[in-house]
Every structure is written in structure tokens, then in C-alpha cells.
Amino acid sequence: MSIPTDHDSHAAATLGRDDRPVYDRGETVCVIGAGASGLVAVKNLREHGFAVDCYERETGIGGAWNWRHDRSPVYASAHLISSKPFTQFPDFPMPDSWPDYPHHSQVLSYLDSYADHFDLRPHVWFGTEVVRVEPADGERWDVTTRSTGGYGAERVQRYAAVVVANGHNWAPKTPMYEGLDEFTGQVLHASAYKDPAQLRGKRVLVVGGGNTGCDIAVEAAQQAARCWHSTRRGYWYAPKYLFGRPTDQVNDAMLALRLPLRLRQWLYQRTLRMTVGDVTRLGLPRPDHRVFETHPIANSQLVYYVGHGGITPVRDIVRFRRHSVEFVGGEQIEPDVVVFATGYLPRFEFLDPKLLGADGDGRPELYLNAFPRRQPTLAVAGLLQSDSGLFPLVHWQTVAIARWLRLRRDAPERSGSFQARVEADAGRRWHAADVEDSTRHWFEVAHVDYLRALQKALDELGVVA
Numbered sequence: 121m122s123i124p125t126d127h128d129s130h131a132a133a134t135l136g137r138d139d140r141p142v143y144d145r146g147e148t149v150c151v152i153g154a155g156a157s158g159l160v161a162v163k164n165l166r167e168h169g170f171a172v173d174c175y176e177r178e179t180g181i182g183g184a185w186n187w188r189h190d191r192s193p194v195y196a197s198a199h200l201i202s203s204k205p206f207t208q209f210p211d212f213p214m215p216d217s218w219p220d221y222p223h224h225s226q227v228l229s230y231l232d233s234y235a236d237h238f239d240l241r242p243h244v245w246f247g248t249e250v251v252r253v254e255p256a257d258g259e260r261w262d263v264t265t266r267s268t269g270g271y272g273a274e275r276v277q278r279y280a281a282v283v284v285a286n287g288h289n290w291a292p293k294t295p296m297y298e299g300l301d302e303f304t305g306q307v308l309h310a311s312a313y314k315d316p317a318q319l320r321g322k323r324v325l326v327v328g329g330g331n332t333g334c335d336i337a338v339e340a341a342q343q344a345a346r347c348w349h350s351t352r353r354g355y356w357y358a359p360k361y362l363f364g365r366p367t368d369q370v371n372d373a374m375l376a377l378r379l380p381l382r383l384r385q386w387l388y389q390r391t392l393r394m395t396v397g398d399v400t401r402l403g404l405p406r407p408d409h410r411v412f413e414t415h416p417i418a419n420s421q422l423v424y425y426v427g428h429g430g431i432t433p434v435r436d437i438v439r440f441r442r443h444s445v446e447f448v449g450g451e452q453i454e455p456d457v458v459v460f461a462t463g464y465l466p467r468f469e470f471l472d473p474k475l476l477g478a479d480g481d482g483r484p485e486l487y488l489n490a491f492p493r494r495q496p497t498l499a500v501a502g503l504l505q506s507d508s509g510l511f512p513l514v515h516w517q518t519v520a521i522a523r524w525l526r527l528r529r530d531a532p533e534r535s536g537s538f539q540a541r542v543e544a545d546a547g548r549r550w551h552a553a554d555v556e557d558s559t560r561h562w563f564e565v566a567h568v569d570y571l572r573a574l575q576k577a578l579d580e581l582g583v584v585a
Contacts, residue, residue: 155183
């Protein structure tokens with residue numbers, strides 16, 4: 121366990137809350153989670169002059185990218201779906217020798233190197249989970265922690281601000297179907313899928329048309345006795361390479377030309393028609409939306425295996441029976457294993473959702489997916505689903521968080537205009553296209569639109585001397 125030395129200066133409780141001792145951490149900022157978003161938050165807060173305590177429930181860094189962690193959704197074959205230049209942090213490039221789409225183990229080693237390069241580990245409490253985050257006097261926060269697993273006594277510490285970076289891809293969203301409880305086959309969520317050996321020689325139904333669902337269907341095509349892939353709608357399947365370059369780099373070249381959205385959609389759809397072809401010829405449903413109106417699917421092999429008979433497309437599920445599954449249209453199959461690649465829901469178990477402006481469905485209402493309306497010393501990092509790599513967006517997002525907290529601390533008389541913008545624009549979506557309003561797309565952003573908005577925020581926040 122890494123033990124930050126500056127904790128030692130507060131050995132005695134100086135405050136109290138509900139008969140509990142509270143240890144005052146002064147102007148220190150609490151960061152929750154030491155995945156990619158938490159690490160970059162620690163780094164940028166430190167560079168802006170803040171002392172930081174970061175709490176990580178696991179025994180190592182990496183968050184979702186550390187597949188040894190219980191909550192990691194990563195499986196053995198997982199690679200990035202955004203290419204290296206659009207994934208790396210702007211101030212810490214990935215090695216030139218790495219491939220265009222690094223393996224998850226390389227991403228974890230990259231985060232390890234990042235933590236070492238910026239000396240972040242001394243600020244992280246490993247094996248420590250956050251139990252509660254509660255508002256305290258003076259817009260401060262009481263953070264209750266304990267050893268992961270519930271061992272040992274709880275400890276309450278008061279912080280000047282809290283940055284939540286616990287990720288949003290660890291709480292599985294599992295659909296409910298008639299008869300599912302009576303089905304005798306194996307049912308698992310994609311979060312429990314780690315290795316293709318789990319599918320070998322079995323009849324497998326994969327449910328869900330996102331990137332994870334497509335990846336698992338491709339692995340089932342290679343390892344399973346039979347694979348069916350159920351989707352509710354049609355999608356645009358983009359290959360990982362176009363014209364000899366990673367597809368996201370080709371798309372970014374179109375964005376650099378500042379072409380109108382409708383023209384970009386037309387050009388991209390024409391390109392996919394020429395390269396991928398008409399997927400309905402293979403039995404896949406026709407897309408019911410334009411390109412860029414759902415999260416992009418980057419997979420060069422799904423259509424290949426459908427075309428070779430390794431994957432059989434099927435429609436949406438109607439009901440389960442004891443030994444079979446029935447789809448829209450009446451078709452029935454008898455799978456041994458059903459894998460629900462149906463995504464995740466955001467969970468902040470330690471925090472009252474109302475503090476983030478969440479309504480009945482649990483969706484936070486934040487400005488720039490980071491700042492809640494009425495809690496100026498609370499922020500969220502990494503609550504983004506991008507059409508490009510995430511790390512650069514979170515870097516600049518956490519720079520904005522750090523500047524905001526610095527402005528409030530050192531020049532509060534200048535904070536009014538930004539706070540007004542937060543209250544006016546919380547919940548705004550940063551996407552030019554008419555993106556579907558589903559749980560899968562709650563945090564969807566177009567990276568160019570989002571970065572432009574971040575730049576305006578950074579300009580408004582300025583730099584406090």
C-alpha cells in the first residue's frame with residue numbers, strides 16, 4: 121500500500137460529524153479512483169498547486185484497463201478501438217514502436233509509466249474504498265473510507281473538494297426477458313467474459329450490437345460450435361482501416377476540412393458502401409439511422425464472419441423458454457450459453473445521485489459532463505463516451521476542473537460568470553448529430569465539438585497567477 125506522507129500531519133481528529141471523528145485535510149482535494157481518469161486528475165490537480173489524496177479500491181492502478189481487477193470489463197483479446205494518436209495523453213505519448221491499436225496489456229503498462237513519470241503513486245491510497253461522500257460546512261466534503269472488503273474501522277476526512285473518477289463501465293446493465301429465470305443454459309454478462317475458452321465447443325448467443333458484442337461474436341465464430349448474434353437494430357460497421365489508415369484518422373481528416381455534418385455523413389456512408397458493402401445482403405438489419413448518430417462500431421471482422429457463415433444474425437429476443445430462445449418473427453434456437461453484451465450504467469454508490477443533478481433514471485446532469493449545477497466543489501472526471509480516444513478529452517477536462525477549483529480558491533470574485541454557465545448549460549449534449557437518447561448514449565460526445573467547448577471553458581477560467 122502506498123501511504124502519502126502528508127497524511128501524517130493530521131493524526132488527531134479536529135472536527136466531528138454525528139458523533140464520528142472527522143480529520144481535517146485542509147485544502148486537499150480528494151480523487152476517487154486511480155484508473156486513467158483518476159490518474160490524470162491527480163496529475164493536473166498537483167500541477168495546479170493542490171495537495172491530493174486519491175483512493176483506489178483495488179491494489180493497483182489502471183481501473184478498467186487492469187483486467188485483474190474485479191470490476192474490469194476487459195477480456196483477453198481486447199484492443200483499443202481508437203488509434204494510438206487519438207488515445208494517448210497530450211503530454212505523454214505512447215511509444216512509436218507500438219501498433220496502431222495497442223493491446224489492453226500495453227495500455228495498462230502505459231498507465232503504469234504515466235504514474236511513474238509524474239510520480240503519482242505517493243498520492244494514492246490503494247486497497248481503500250470510499251463508503252460515503254457527504255456535503256459539509258463551507259462547501260467542503262466529508263469522505264468516509266475503509267479498507268476494501270469492509271475490513272477495519274471507517275475513517276472520515278474533510279476535504280476542500282472531491283473529484284469522482286470511479287468509471288462508468290463496471291455496473292452491468294442486464295435486460296429482463298420473459299422466461300429468463302427458467303432458462304437452463306448458462307447466462308452471463310459481458311463483464312464476466314474474460315477468455316474465449318468460456319465459449320469453446322458450445323452453442324453461443326451473443327446479445328448486443330456494440331463494440332464488445334461484436335468482438336465476442338467474432339471470438340465465438342472462431343471458438344464456438346455455433347454462434348448467433350442478436351441485435352435490436354441495424355448498425356454501420358466501420359472497418360478499423362480505411363485507405364490504408366486507421367479509420368478514426370480518416371474521419372478526423374474530414375473534420376479538419378470543416379465539412380457540414382450532412383456532407384460528412386453522406387461521404388462516410390458512401391465510403392462504407394464501397395468498402396463494407398450492403399450488409400442486408402448478408403442478413404444483417406439495415407441501419408435505421410445516419411452515420412454518427414450512434415456510438416461508432418469499429419470492427420473489421422464481424423461482417424467477414426457473417427459472410428463466411430461463422431456468425432448467424434438473429435433479431436431481437438421475444439422470450440426465453442426452458443431450453444430455447446425465441447426471436448421476433450418466431451425463430452427459435454437452443455443455445456448453451458447466452459452472453460449479454462448490453463452495456464453498463466453509471467453508479468456512484470457513495471454519493472447521493474441528487475448531488476449530481478440525477479433524476480429518476482440515474483442520469484447525472486452536468487456541464488461538460490463534469491460540473492454539477494449547485495455543487496461547485498464537486499466534479500466528475502471521465503464520464504464520457506467519445507467517437508475518438510478518451511484520454512486526451514479527460515486530460516483537458518481535468519485541467520478545467522483544476523483551474524475552476526484554483527479560481528474559486530485564489531480569485532473567488534472572478535468565479536461568478538463560469539458558475540452561471542454551469543447552471544445554464546448543465547445537461548447539454550456536445551454532439552452535432554442527432555444522437556440517440558438511450559442509456560448507451562447518455563455520455564456520448566463528438567470529440568471535436570467537446571474539445572472546442574472545453575477550450576472556451578479554459579479561456580474563460582484563465583490562469584490564476
